[in-house]
Structures are given as structure tokens and as C-alpha cells.
Amino acid sequence: MSSTTPIVAATSVxxxxxxxxxxxxxxxxxxxxxIDDIAAEAGVSRATLYRMFPGGKDVLFEAxxxxxxxxxxxxxxxxxxxxxxxxxxxxxxxxxxxEELRHDQHLAAMLASEPGDTLGSLTVDGLxxxxxxxTVFLVPLVDEYxxxxxxxxxxxxxxxxVISYFLAPSDHVDLGDPSSARAFIGAFILPTFQPSLxxx
Amino acid sequence: MSSTTPIVAATSVxxxxxxxxxxxxxxxxxxxxxIDDIAAEAGVSRATLYRMFPGGKDVLFEAxxxxxxxxxxxxxxxxxxxxxxxxxxxxxxxxxxxEELRHDQHLAAMLASEPGDTLGSLTVDGLxxxxxxxTVFLVPLVDEYxxxxxxxxxxxxxxxxVISYFLAPSDHVDLGDPSSARAFIGAFILPTFQPSLxxx
DNA sequence: GACGCTGAGACGAAATCCGTCTTAGTGTCT
DNA sequence: AGACACTAAGACGGATTTCGTCTCAGCGTC
Numbered sequence: 178m179s180s181t182t183p184i185v186a187a188t189s190v191x192x193x194x195x196x197x198x199x200x201x202x203x204x205x206x207x208x209x210x211x212i213d214d215i216a217a218e219a220g221v222s223r224a225t226l227y228r229m230f231p232g233g234k235d236v237l238f239e240a241x242x243x244x245x246x247x248x249x250x251x252x253x254x255x256x257x258x259x260x261x262x263x264x265x266x267x268x269x270x271x272x273x274x275x276e277e278l279r280h281d282q283h284l285a286a287m288l289a290s291e292p293g294d295t296l297g298s299l300t301v302d303g304l305x306x307x308x309x310x311x312t313v314f315l316v317p318l319v320d321e322y323x324x325x326x327x328x329x330x331x332x333x334x335x336x337x338x339v340i341s342y343f344l345a346p347s348d349h350v351d352l353g354d355p356s357s358a359r360a361f362i363g364a365f366i367l368p369t370f371q372p373s374l375x376x377x
Numbered sequence: 378m379s380s381t382t383p384i385v386a387a388t389s390v391x392x393x394x395x396x397x398x399x400x401x402x403x404x405x406x407x408x409x410x411x412i413d414d415i416a417a418e419a420g421v422s423r424a425t426l427y428r429m430f431p432g433g434k435d436v437l438f439e440a441x442x443x444x445x446x447x448x449x450x451x452x453x454x455x456x457x458x459x460x461x462x463x464x465x466x467x468x469x470x471x472x473x474x475x476e477e478l479r480h481d482q483h484l485a486a487m488l489a490s491e492p493g494d495t496l497g498s499l500t501v502d503g504l505x506x507x508x509x510x511x512t513v514f515l516v517p518l519v520d521e522y523x524x525x526x527x528x529x530x531x532x533x534x535x536x537x538x539v540i541s542y543f544l545a546p547s548d549h550v551d552l553g554d555p556s557s558a559r560a561f562i563g564a565f566i567l568p569t570f571q572p573s574l575x576x577x
Numbered sequence: 578g579a580c581g582c583t584g585a586g587a588c589g590a591a592a593t594c595c596g597t598c599t600t601a602g603t604g605t606c607t
Numbered sequence: 608a609g610a611c612a613c614t615a616a617g618a619c620g621g622a623t624t625t626c627g628t629c630t631c632a633g634c635g636t637c
Contacts, residue, residue, distance in 0.1 A: 190583090209409040211625060222584045227627065390614090411594060422615045427596065 191229055194219045195241045203286045250314040263322040263375060264367060268359045271339050275353040278343045299340055311336045322375055391429055394419045395441045403486045450514040463522040463575060464567060468559045471539050475553040478543045499540055511536045522575055
């Protein structure tokens with residue numbers, strides 16, 4: 178936080194540790210996972226790990242979830258440049274988010290091996306955070322077309338819908354398919370806003 | 378060992394425990410595996426497990442290796458009925474054995490996750506046992522064509538070759554391919570026996 | 578040389594695992 | 608009915624592993 182070069186090195190070490198934690202929990206599952214496993218996988222001493230994440234496994238995986246979440250929305254936002262209009266922006270948002278969820282191998286492995294905790298981090302426990310981060314990343318984009326309060330309400334709604342349709346696919350809607358997503362958004366999302374609110 | 382019905386039940390329980398051990402070691406690896414994991418997976422109390430395998434994990438996995446080995450040769454022998462002649466018998470033996478090794482998912486998982494121990498059980502430590510069991514199952518079949526001592530020598534040789542070519546495939550020979558196996562056996566195995574020994 | 582960061586490992590405390598044993602319950606055979 | 612074989616559940620003490628903290632030495636930068 179103070180000098181110049183150490184920051185780069187420290188960040189790199191932290192990333193290595195988080196990557197190691199990700200790999201270890203995928204290989205062994207949360208139950209069989211020890212701090213030493215992560216330290217060994219990261220090529221780091223246990224002392225370093227505790228210095229970096231005081232509190233141990235809990236704090237470490239908390240940091241991992243934060244990083245993964247920010248990475249997710251960073252990648253997502255990269256697909257949302259220069260939208261034509263509000264509908265286009267929303268369609269591309271849900272399609273890209275759904276696609277990214279479907280291609281996330283780590284998430285798939287976690288859902289298979291630790292369904293309880295993973296579902297919790299997508300719904301009960303973790304959803305408020307997901308909505309918060311989604312708001313930070315996406316509300317500025319939606320603000321181009323809607324008043325701020327409406328933007329926040331909309332982003333939250335989309336986040337909930339994307340997750341729900343990802344976890345339990347529907348026979349009628351496929352949010353990973355642009356045309357299906359467009360029809361869905363046109364039918365159920367856009368009509369909930371008064372036309373006077375929408376800035377073209 | 379004395380009454381009638383309990384034997385069936387006990388054997389069934391033993392099979393469940395061995396299946397559980399197989400599944401657990403595949404999922405968690407030998408290092409992270411506890412007796413309680415196996416007991417829970419098998420739906421059996423720890424006491425039962427120790428009564429069945431006094432000595433714990435070592436004895437249990439020893440029994441598992443024995444069972445797997447006998448199953449392997451039982452399935453193999455089922456493919457070796459009514460051979461035309463000695464060459465045909467040997468070809469079908471090595472082809473079937475190689476195919477079965479290549480399709481063994483549990484073996485593949487073990488080789489990937491625990492290469493050291495698994496290789497040991499196929500070569501250094503375990504090979505004598507493999508040869509012994511192979512001898513018990515296959516020598517009677519080869520005895521149709523060769524004197525007993527020659528049969529034992531031949532079966533051992535084939536076992537070593539099948540394992541070697543399975544672990545490290547050759548560019549020149551594919552013991553899983555009937556014609557390649559036939560050429561190999563015709564060139565390197567059959568000529569080592571004096572024609573007078575072979576009963577057609 | 579001071580400083581920041583790290584690896585290695587010692588240390589006691591906590592948690593887990595082991596192996597044995599007891600108890601109670603269940604179904605079978607006589 | 609009672610003897611018997613078998614098992615689930617779990618208590619137990621001891622061995623082992625894991626945890627979290629701490630110290631110390633090494634190393635590169637200022």
C-alpha cells in the first residue's frame with residue numbers, strides 16, 4: 178500500500194494464492210481442504226498466507242469470491258460497449274451473462290461437488306453481494322437510458338432472472354439465445370417502464 | 378462361514394464396503410481418505426468395517442485389489458471360450474486384456490490421481506500377484522496346447538508384455554488390435570516353443 | 578544499515594482420526 | 608421361547624493432523 182514495486186509482487190502472490198485455493202477446492206472439496214494444501218499449491222509458506230488473509234480459510238475464500246465476482250462483471254462489461262438502445266443493452270447483458278455462467282468450468286465443478294454451499298453463494302447468502310456488484314458495474318450503463326432509481330431496480334431484477342434461468346432452465350425461455358432473450362425482455366421487462374422514462 | 382442366509386448378507390455388505398472404498402479413493406485420493414468416509418459411503422458403521430477387515434485401510438484395500446484382480450480375469454476368461462488353436466487363444470487373450478485395461482475408468486482415474494501407488498500395484502509390488510492370479514485363471518486354458526511348465530512360463534510372459542505395452546504404448550505394436558497382436562505373437566512368442574511341444 | 582516481505586519451522590491448542598469396546602436392536606435358527 | 612449371529616450407534620483414550628501464532632534468518636530495495 179506504500180511502496181511501488183512490492184505492490185506488484187504482493188498482488189502477484191495474492192493472485193497465486195487465490196488461484197491455488199480455487200484449484201484445491203475444485204480438486205478436494207471444501208471439507209477435505211487444509212490451509213497447508215493451499216500454501217503448498219501456491220508455493221507459499223503458511224505464514225505468508227495468514228499474513229495475507231488474517232482469519233484463514235474463511236477470509237481467503239471470501240476474497241476469492243470477491244475476485245471472481247469482479248472478474249465476472251469485468252468480462253461481462255467488456256461485451257457491452259456501444260449498445261444501440263436500451264433493449265439492445267439489456268439483451269446483450271443477459272445473453273453474455275448467461276453464456277459466461279454456462280461456460281464457467283469452476284462453477285460447474287463446484288455445483289457438482291459442493292451443491293449446497295455453491296447454491297447458497299448464488300442465491301441465499303451470496304445474492305445480495307452479487308446484486309451489489311452488478312449494480313456497481315451495470316447501473317452506469319443503464320443510466321444512459323433510465324433514471325438512476327429505475328436503473329438499480331432493473332439491474333437487480335435482471336441479475337435475479339439470469340441466475341434463476343441459469344440454475345433451472347426453462348422450456349420457454351433461453352436467456353443464452355439472443356432472439357429468445359429479446360422476446361423475453363420485450364415482453365416482460367421493457368413494458369414495466371413508462372415510455373416517458375426511456376431516453377432513446 | 379457357518380449358517381446359510383447370513384453369508385449372502387455378509388458378502389453383500391462386504392461388496393458394498395469395497396465399492397464404497399473404490400468410489401471414495403477415486404473421489405478424494407488415498408491421502409485424504411478416512412475410514413469414516415468409507416463407512417459413511419457404504420452406509421455401514423465403523424465397527425462393522427473393522428470387524429470385516431481387521432487392520433483397517435491397508436487390509437481393506439488389499440481385499441479390494443484382490444477382488445478387482447479376480448474380477449478382471451473372470452471377465453477376461455469369459456472372452457476366451459473355444460479357441461481354434463494356441464495362436465488364436467494367445468491373440469484373444471492379449472487383445473481382450475489390453476482392451477479391458479484401456480476401458481477401465483477406475484484404473485485411469487487412479488493412474489491420473491495417484492500415479493505412484495497405482496504404478497507400483499501394476500509393476501513392482503503388485504506384479505507378482507497379478508502373475509499368480511493370471512496363472513490360476515489362464516494356465517488351464519493354455520494347458521490344452523502346452524506342457525504345464527511351458528504354460529506357466531508363457532502366461533507370465535504375456536502378463537508382463539500386456540502391462541508394459543498398456544502403460545507405454547509402442548509405435549510398432551498395438552496389443553489391442555487383433556492383427557497387430559497376431560503378428561507380434563507369431564513373431565516373438567510362438568517361435569520360442571519347439572514345434573514338438575505344441576499339441577494342435 | 579534500516580525496512581519490507583518472505584520461507585522455514587517451532588510451538589501449544591484444537592480438531593480430527595484411529596482402533597477398540599460396549600450397548601441395544603434385529604432377524605434367524607433351534 | 609431363548610440362543611445366536613450380525614449390525615448401528617456411539618463413547619473412550621490415544622495418536623495424528625491441522626490450526627493459528629510466533630520467531631528468526633535470508634533477501635532485495637531504499
